[in-house]
Amino acid sequence: MPVSTSHLHARAIAGAPEALRVDGPEGLAAIHWPGTALVLWRREVPDRLRALLDGLPFAALPHLRLEAVDAERAGEAVARALGARAAELEPLLVDVAELVRLYARLVERPIVRVRLEAIRDDACRRFHADRVRWRLLCTYRGPATEWLARRDVRPAADGMPGEPEPAAIRRLERFEVGLVAGARSPIPCIHRSPPLSGTGADRLLLVVDEGPDPAGCAC
Numbered sequence: 001m002p003v004s005t006s007h008l009h010a011r012a013i014a015g016a017p018e019a020l021r022v023d024g025p026e027g028l029a030a031i032h033w034p035g036t037a038l039v040l041w042r043r044e045v046p047d048r049l050r051a052l053l054d055g056l057p058f059a060a061l062p063h064l065r066l067e068a069v070d071a072e073r074a075g076e077a078v079a080r081a082l083g084a085r086a087a088e089l090e091p092l093l094v095d096v097a098e099l100v101r102l103y104a105r106l107v108e109r110p111i112v113r114v115r116l117e118a119i120r121d122d123a124c125r126r127f128h129a130d131r132v133r134w135r136l137l138c139t140y141r142g143p144a145t146e147w148l149a150r151r152d153v154r155p156a157a158d159g160m161p162g163e164p165e166p167a168a169i170r171r172l173e174r175f176e177v178g179l180v181a182g183a184r185s186p187i188p189c190i191h192r193s194p195p196l197s198g199t200g201a202d203r204l205l206l207v208v209d210e211g212p213d214p215a216g217c218a219c
Contacts, residue, residue, distance in 0.1 A: 002213055005032060016149035017168070018187055028179045029106050037189040038147060046050065047090040050175075053141045058202045061118035062089060067211060069114050071104030077083045078114070092140065099177065101134040103208040106179065113211030120202040122195045127153070127161040129188035130180065135209040137178045142203035144172035147180075147191035150217070161190050182209075 010020040010030040019038040020030050031039045046147040073099035079086040086093060096116065102110050116124075127148060131196045137145050146169050148161070156162035170203075171194070172178050196202065 001211045018077055018150055025102050031179045037181045037187045039179045045175045049095055052091050055127040061204050062116055063118045064116050066114040068111050070102050071110055071112050074100035099138060100208050107134050109210045115207040117205045120196055122197050124193040125192050125195045129190055130182035132209045133184040135180045135182055137180055138206040139174055140204040142201050143173055143194040145170045145191050146194050147189055153190050
């Protein structure tokens with residue numbers, strides 16, 4: 001059954017009418033509205049999830065890639081991938097599984113790709129559009145994904161988006177969920193992973209999409 005969006009309430013973000021903010025998870029379905037490139041849901045998470053992630057050294061952050069996950073059984077799939085650490089990381093496992101099911105429901109894709117990536121380099125530091133239709137992003141730790149309003153995108157000589165003025169760069173918040181339109185959508189969201197070299201920062205990023213994107217970027 002197609003996702004119904006007639007009941008949704010969403011607010012355009014100032015200076016970026018193609019980007020919307022919503023108050024709950026089902027509001028992310030506004031990505032289906034014509035002219036929409038990005039929908040953001042700023043949420044609260046349990047204190048124990050925040051405390052767990054803050055207390056882990058970088059070497060202990062989970063890193064996994066699951067190419068074909070039955071979204072309704074996402075918790076089982078992630079638990080198997082985490083192995084003996086599944087009980088220790090249970091608050092994270094639960095949240096990831098909920099977001100995987102949410103994405104699958106919103107885009108009507110029962111089988112999805114799931115990546116949980118620990119990052120401390122300059123992965124995907126150039127602004128770009130993903131080679132998918134829609135992608136869910138959530139940064140669990142560290143600086144979150146950066147994005148540009150369409151009006152601020154300037155092409156570089158190689159045809160890729162060029163480096164913008166620093167004031168034009170916008171950023172998701174930690175734990176905020178973004179549903180991002182990719183290059184297979186009419187209006188893609190131009191975004192990147194924030195550069196980390198020399199900052200001492202690291203990230204834990206959840207990426208859920210329909211796959212496959214050969215670039216496998218960590219935005």
